[in-house]
Amino acid sequence: MLGVADRKPEARIPMTMTSDSTSEELDAVFPTGTMEPEYVLNQSLDPDPASVFKDIDQEDRAYWDRARHFVQDEVLPVIAGYWERAEYPLHLVKRLGELDLLRDGINVDGFPAMSKTAAGLVTMELSRGDGSIGTVVAVQGGLALRSVAECGSPEQHARWLPVLSRAEEFGAFALTEPAHGSDSVGLETTATAVEGGYVLNGEKKWIGNGSIGGLTVVWARGDDGQVHGYLVPQDSPGYSPTTIEGKLSLRAIWQAHIRLENVFVPAENMLPGARSFKDTARVLLATRLGVAWSAVGHATACYETAVQYAAQRRQFGRPLAASQIVQERLARMQSELATIQLMVMQMTKLDEAGVLTPAQAALAKFTCTRTARSIASNARDLLGGNGILLANRVARHFADIEGIHTYEGTETVQALIIGRSITGISAFA
DSSP, X not given: OOOGGGSOOOOEEEEEEEOSSOEEEEEEEOOGGGSXXXXXXXXXXXXXXXXXXXXXXXXXXXXXXXXXXXXXXXXTTTHHHXXXXXXXXXXXXXXXXXXXXXXXXXXXXXXXXXXHHHHHHHHHHHHHHOHHHHHHIIIIIIIIIHHHHHHOOHHHHHHXXXXXXXXXXXXXXXXXXXXXXXXGGGOOOEEEEETTEEEEEEEEEEEETTTSSSEEEEEEEOTTSOEEEEEEETTSTTEEEEEOOOOSSSTTSOEEEEEEEEEEEEGGGBOTTOOSHHHHHHHHHHHHHHHHHHHHHHHHHHHHHHHHHHHHOEETTEEGGGSHHHHHHHHHHHHHHHHHHHHHHHHHHHHHTTOOOHHHHHHHHHHHHHHHHHHHHHHHHHTGGGGGOGGGSHHHHHHHHHHHHHTTSOHHHHHHHHHHHHXXXXXXX
């Protein structure tokens, strides 16, 4: 923060004035007070007002610290450019694999144990850096890797779990269809049994990693009318992905619109443990809590930025932080942040104990994403015009929260799940 004593001396700039008969050089005083300081808004303040993270054990904290260093040293210096250009920084995805930050709490042979708490902390920290980077873990680890881990055969485990964990292969999860978003259980992509395997036909939309090469877990309805999972290499004939353009959220990860036209899948590529949509929902339940952790990361970034900006930005002869209304707004943000920190930790404890219910996961996602929205809006406004600049961090998170607010079930869908648990009556059609 620049105080009065730190200000540079007034510059005296020679100027030439020309009249009809003479020229004389005059000294003009340049008003240095019109120049804006360079704000430093990316520092990690580690906010924990309710001491929620005080007793995190060493193993979990080691994952968190590794994610923190990755964000500070490798993500934040470059991510705004990738976001602005809508480019996918695949080298950062590779680094996530090298640093063992991709597994989302899934234990894989040959890798150290990773608790659900560690997974949540990693997702929070990566999302504090950037929503697209956090979404990579949700897609590659939370959805694709988990589908194979929970529904795959031993042979499929051996083939795919290690390479997906290290990001030596990329993974996608294709459930959503153009005509079936919230109504995902009504999906209409078909898997017809033929000699030696299955033929897939249909379309999928909003599929992260679906157009970059690798493996896509495709969910389709079999001849028995049930939903099953199929492992489809993206170079399979008839698999035609188109990267979705024009996004205003999560711009640094590519999502695809996929056409599956007579795509042959060998029998051994069917996930034997995916027998109905209930198995698909089991995968989604785990990732729904991950979205709540991601929201906490976005909220943390916005809160940190607001605190640092309030200290460095001077208006009316004093820092913004000296204003009562600014302190009230920061206190409100901190209160909201502490609330969602407490929620994700409590829900994760239930998940660790194996007793987390779908309604509780929905409550976590519902509460955390809408609260992160509130914090981001408050921070964006506090930064004034500077709040819409990518360089100042908040605008990117402000936009990316809109993406996580929708995926893994919109706020409305979460409310209906919660409402069903309250009333015992399903309001779904």
